Amino acid sequence: MLRAVFRAVTAPAARRRFAYGAAVVAALLLVGVFVWRRPGTLRRLTGTAVARLEIVNLCDRTWSIAAAKPGSRPSEPWTIPPKETRTWELPEGEYAFVQALVGPDDKPESTRTFSMQLSADETYRWKLVTLLTDDSGGRSAP
The missing domain is CATH 1.20.5 (Single alpha-helices involved in coiled-coils or other helix-helix interfaces)
Structure with a gap:
């Protein structure tokens, strides 16, 4: 059989x-x-004008980023691990960002909030560093 x-x-x-x-x-x-x-995929799929946001973590610590349009709740925080880059496509417009350095106990430290206007078809490169970050690509100072 x-x-x-x-x-x-x-x-x-x-x-x-x-x-x-x-x-x-x-x-x-x-x-x-x-x-x-490919950049612009979200725009082609939804017909929405989008901006590309590249977040580059240059330090040995994890960062947490949340974004919100005025009058709306912040998004789930994006986690950017040490020495990695993350890319997002967001609809164009005004955003409020909350950036926090994640501590050893996974709780946010050193938080800052700021606003930024994202324009369609633009790429924004955002580098995350601390005062102890070594720009040569080596490890951070102790």
Whole structure:
């Protein structure tokens, strides 16, 4: 019984159909990943004018960032791990940002709030550093 099933599944025509189907699925996945990662994808999908925000953490500490449009609640905080970059696409407009250095006990330290106008089709690069950050790419001073 198992031999018959195995032969049916491994027949040349079945293998070709499986290989063709697998190739089509892989191609669709790659195209989807490529299109989603390109700047402006949110604008094309929703028709909303967007700005690209790149947040670069240059220090050895984790940062937490939350954004809100005036009169609305802040978003869930974005966590930016040490020495990593995160990118978001946000609809254009005025935003209030809350930036906090995350302490060893996962509680925010050194919080600041500021406003910023984001314009459509612009990329904003935001570097997160502390006074002890080594700009040469090395570790922070003790």
